[in-house]
Amino acid sequence: MNNIIDLSALEISNKIRAGELSALEVTKAFIARINNLEKKLDAFNCVMEKEALSRAGEIDARIKAGDASGELLGVPVAVKDNLMIKGVKTTCSSKILENYTAPYNATVIEKLEKEGAVFVGKTNLDEFAMGSSTENSAFKTTKNPWDIQRVPGGSSGGSACAVAAKMAPLALGSDTGGSIRQPASLCGVVGLKPTYGSVSRFGLVAFASSLDQIGPFARTVEDSALLFKLISGHDSKDSTSAKIEPREFIGDMKKDIKGLRVGLPKEYFIDGVDKEVNDSVRAALKVLEGLGAVIEEISLPHTQYATAVYYIIAPSEASANLARYDGVKYGFRAQSGNLLEQYEKSRGQGFGPEVKRRIMLGTYALSAGYYDAYYGKAQKVRTLIKQDFENAFRKVDVIVTPTSPSAAFKAGEKSSNPLEMYLSDIFTISCNLAGIPGISIPCGFTANKLPIGLQILGKPFGEAEILRTAYNYERNCQWHAASPNL
Amino acid sequence: MKITNKEVDYAARLARLELSAEEKEKYSAQLESILKYIDKLNELDTSGVKPTSHVMDIVNVWRKDISARSSEELVENILANAPERSGNFYKVKKIIE
Numbered sequence: 001m002n003n004i005i006d007l008s009a010l011e012i013s014n015k016i017r018a019g020e021l022s023a024l025e026v027t028k029a030f031i032a033r034i035n036n037l038e039k040k041l042d043a044f045n046c047v048m049e050k051e052a053l054s055r056a057g058e059i060d061a062r063i064k065a066g067d068a069s070g071e072l073l074g075v076p077v078a079v080k081d082n083l084m085i086k087g088v089k090t091t092c093s094s095k096i097l098e099n100y101t102a103p104y105n106a107t108v109i110e111k112l113e114k115e116g117a118v119f120v121g122k123t124n125l126d127e128f129a130m131g132s133s134t135e136n137s138a139f140k141t142t143k144n145p146w147d148i149q150r151v152p153g154g155s156s157g158g159s160a161c162a163v164a165a166k167m168a169p170l171a172l173g174s175d176t177g178g179s180i181r182q183p184a185s186l187c188g189v190v191g192l193k194p195t196y197g198s199v200s201r202f203g204l205v206a207f208a209s210s211l212d213q214i215g216p217f218a219r220t221v222e223d224s225a226l227l228f229k230l231i232s233g234h235d236s237k238d239s240t241s242a243k244i245e246p247r248e249f250i251g252d253m254k255k256d257i258k259g260l261r262v263g264l265p266k267e268y269f270i271d272g273v274d275k276e277v278n279d280s281v282r283a284a285l286k287v288l289e290g291l292g293a294v295i296e297e298i299s300l301p302h303t304q305y306a307t308a309v310y311y312i313i314a315p316s317e318a319s320a321n322l323a324r325y326d327g328v329k330y331g332f333r334a335q336s337g338n339l340l341e342q343y344e345k346s347r348g349q350g351f352g353p354e355v356k357r358r359i360m361l362g363t364y365a366l367s368a369g370y371y372d373a374y375y376g377k378a379q380k381v382r383t384l385i386k387q388d389f390e391n392a393f394r395k396v397d398v399i400v401t402p403t404s405p406s407a408a409f410k411a412g413e414k415s416s417n418p419l420e421m422y423l424s425d426i427f428t429i430s431c432n433l434a435g436i437p438g439i440s441i442p443c444g445f446t447a448n449k450l451p452i453g454l455q456i457l458g459k460p461f462g463e464a465e466i467l468r469t470a471y472n473y474e475r476n477c478q479w480h481a482a483s484p485n486l
Numbered sequence: 487m488k489i490t491n492k493e494v495d496y497a498a499r500l501a502r503l504e505l506s507a508e509e510k511e512k513y514s515a516q517l518e519s520i521l522k523y524i525d526k527l528n529e530l531d532t533s534g535v536k537p538t539s540h541v542m543d544i545v546n547v548w549r550k551d552i553s554a555r556s557s558e559e560l561v562e563n564i565l566a567n568a569p570e571r572s573g574n575f576y577k578v579k580k581i582i583e
Contacts, residue, residue, distance in 0.1 A: 086563075103563035196541050210540045239547035240540075308524045319501060326502070328578055333569035339579040340502070348504030356503060360513055361520060363501040364493065377527050379537030384530070386538055418516055419523060435541030460541075 004029035005166040009075045009223045012169060013116070016063070016074040023063070023074030027056035027118050030076040034120065034167045037486060040148060042140040043161040045081045045091055047121040052076065055118050070116025071230060077112060078168040080159050081122035082129055083214070084203040085109050088119075092205050093137035094127045096325050096332045096350030106203020107238070108172060108214055108231040115230050120168055123158025127352045128322065129179055129207045131155050132424045135415045136354040143411075144187060145484040146450055150408040153183030156217070160187040163217045165486055170227050171217040176208050177310050178403075178428025180215045181440035185403035185453025188442045190224045190470070190480065191217050193428075195461050196435035197242035198228075200235030208317035209240075211310075211432040219480055221441065221471040225249040228463065244461060253468040258292030260469065263396030267303035268427055274406045280444035280452040281402045284473060288400070291472055296396055300388040305381050306430040311422055312365050312378035313433070318355075319362030325350065357418060386434040393459045398469050401427050403440040403453035427455060437463050441470045442479040451479075487525070489518040 004026055007015070015021040031049050038044055059074050079085060082092045084102035086109075091097045105113070112119075126136035134142040134157035142157040144150040145165040152161040156173030160183035163171050173180040175193035184191025192215045199214045206212065216227035229249055235241045264285065269278065289295055327333035327346030334345035351359070365374035392399060404424060414421045431438040436457055443454035454473070458466040474480055494514045498505050505513065561574065570577040 100567055101563070103560060103567070236549070240542060240544065242542065302530075305527055305530065308526050311520060312524060323502075327569055328576055330567035331569070339581050341504075342579060343502040344504035347502055351503075353509075356505070356509070357513060357516060359501050359503060360494070360497050361517060364497045364517065364521075367497060367500060374521075374524065376537060377532065378524075379539055380532035380535040381527050381530060382538040383535050384532070386541065419520055422520075 005033050007169065008220050009072065009169040009218065010226060012075050013071060013073040017068045023056040023059040023118065024053065026074050027052050027076055027120070030120055030168055037165055037167060040486070041143045041145060041161055041165055043123055043142050043158045043165065043167060044078070044121040045093060045124050045139060045158070046089055048088060048119055051088070052118050052120045059116055059118070070114065071226065072112060073116035075117055075170060076120045076168045077117045078121055078123050078159055078162040078171040079109070079119055080125055080156050080171070080173045082125060082174060082205040083109065083172060085119055085122070088122065090122070090205065092128045093125050093139055094350070094352065094355070095138045098138070098332065100330055104203065107200035107235045109203065111231055123156070123162055123171060125158060126155035127355050128205070128318070129155040129174055129176055130318070130354050130358055132178070132182055132421055133411070133415070134158065135411060136352060138352050141411055144408045145486060146188060147408065147448070149410055150450070151186070151411050153186035153404070153408065155179040157183045159217050160184050160189055160191065163187070163189045163219060164484060166483070169218065170223060172214060172231070173217055174204055174212055174214050175432065176211045176314060177432050178425040180217065181428050181438055181453070181455060182404050182425060184217060184440040186408040186451065188451025188479070188482070188484070189217055189219055190221055190439065190441050191215065192224050192228055192439045192463070193431060193437060194228060194232060194463060195437040197240055198232045198437070198461070198463070200233070200238040200241045202235055202237035206321040208314040209321060210317060211314060221253070221467060221474050222250060224439070225253060225467045242461070247464065249464055249467050252464050253471040255468060256292060257288065257469055257472045260293040260398065261396040262288055262293045262295050262469070263298040263392055263399040264295055265298050265300045265303065265392070265399060265401060267300050268401040272405055273402055276446045277402050277404070277406060277452050281400070281454055284443040284454050285400060287473060287476055288469070291476065298392045298396060298399070300392060300430070302381065302384045302388050303430060306385055306433060307422060307426055309378045309381045309385065309433060310429045311361065312374050313382065315358040315362030316365050316375050317362070319359045319366065322355070322359055354418070382433050385430055389430070389434045389436055397465055399457040401455045401457070403427060403455040407446045407450035407452055431457055436460055437466055439466050439470050441474060443477070444479060445482070487518065487521050489514045489521065
């Protein structure tokens with residue numbers, strides 16, 4: 001038998017259900033792996049060792065009593081530290097929430113608990129999910145398991161690292177402009193950003209409400225499909241969650257892709273994309289073609305404006321969402337003279353540099369006299385970007401692009417220049433602006449043995465199609481089977 | 487668009503954010519370069535284009551106005567996060583003389 005940590009989530013729950021493994025054995029194996037590697041990788045803000053072991057014991061007792069229900073029976077799941085697990089700290093990797101304990105569960109946590117999942121810890125992120133490397137965390141920078149001198153990507157870098165390093169078979173992240181797909185790409189795992197509204201955001205600490213979506217990390221497409229299915233669905237506690245029927249993906253995605261129309265946007269194959277990334281994506285297209293897909297060049301003409309639109313809309317929404325951190329109801333409070341000073345000092349001392357930069361940018365873009373020129377203009381160009389995709393999806397079923405213009409970069413390489421860091425998300429941002437789903441799957445390695453990611457974008461609620469494309473590709477390439485040397 | 491200390495002070499005040507002199511200088515230069523990049527949007531003629539504030543086609547989501555009571559445990563868990571409290575109240579600075 002394989003080592004427990006090498007098993008997929010599906011294999012783990014099947015073996016536990018069949019009595020071949022106990023939930024406790026599984027949890028112990030992953031906790032040992034975490035304790036063994038955490039010093040080296042810094043993936044977790046908090047390891048829930050005690051809670052996980054006791055929960056695994058409960059699950060074993062329940063199975064012994066005859067109840068082996070739950071699709072994630074005894075499966076360890078790591079959770080990005082901007083999602084609430086009742087009784088556990090939710091810090092968003094920010095000083096301002098360093099001592100905040102979640103008073104209730106996020107809807108996704110409730111759902112996974114019912115399926116028998118075991119939460120093993122809260123993973124590191126860029127503060128309030130603002131960043132592409134985890135270097136903006138107030139606590140630590142997570143390392144890329146393929147080369148610890150390099151970043152894991154961000155903002156869900158801790159979750160991507162944990163799954164790549166087999167510290168958990170599954171993890172949850174959130175994606176506002178690429179925060180699931182870009183770290184998945186840089187760490188060589190599968191990351192899915194669902195259609196806006198597929199997954200309830202209740203209990204996710206808000207960053208940019210019209211863009212944020214929770215999604216799964218896994219090492220295989222099948223596990224991603226399973227975790228996505230289990231977290232999705234309408235929730236009365238999130239008015240923007242869509243009323244769609246529950247869907248099964250795993251059966252459907254195993255069908256072939258003969259005749260599938262794959263769009264190749266010419267705007268995504270430009271100067272500034274590393275040659276190795278470009279070559280790997282081109283090779284992946286050949287594989288898809290070999291499987292019967294029809295490749296067609298398309299145009300998304302407003303692509304070059306996406307980053308500019310995003311860096312008005314996301315900071316504007318963030319400046320409003322983060323107004324709640326005022327040192328009154330929760331979070332850090334600075335001691336000072338009057339209430340106004342208390343607000344200003346609590347926020348000035350509690351937030352880190354990137355969060356302050358975005359609050360300033362958003363506040364400025366929304367202020368009287370500039371609203372139309374910046375926020376209003378960005379909302380209009382957002383419409384044009386959305387229409388680009390609507391037009392493209394009349395011709396093709398899915399769109400394939402690189403996930404990130406380069407493989408993992410070195411820590412410190414881009415942190416002094418915010419604009420350069422922002423441009424590392426150029427291929428992932430449009431998807432959030434248009435609200436469509438996107439997945440990143442491994443599609444090769446650079447000469448330095450760093451993972452490269454392939455992004456597949458779909459129509460709104462077209463997850464089945466992108467998962468089927470990803471599954472067919474994965475089965476024919478096996479990049480996902482490689483593991484970092486740790 | 488030149489971002490001077492005056493603009494930075496104004497936005498910082500609106501955002502209730504205390505910034506050091508050093509931060510102000512840094513942010514004025516950085517905001518200026520980011521906004522310069524964003525000016526790229528002016529290359530596009532957007533007259534007649536409707537703004538997208540949200541991708542979903544929903545306007546208002548109504549529910550019945552039924553009062554519900556939170557459990558004492560939830561109330562306690564929420565209040566336990568307060569920097570300062572007095573019984574079931576948040577304690578803040580006096581704002582009315």
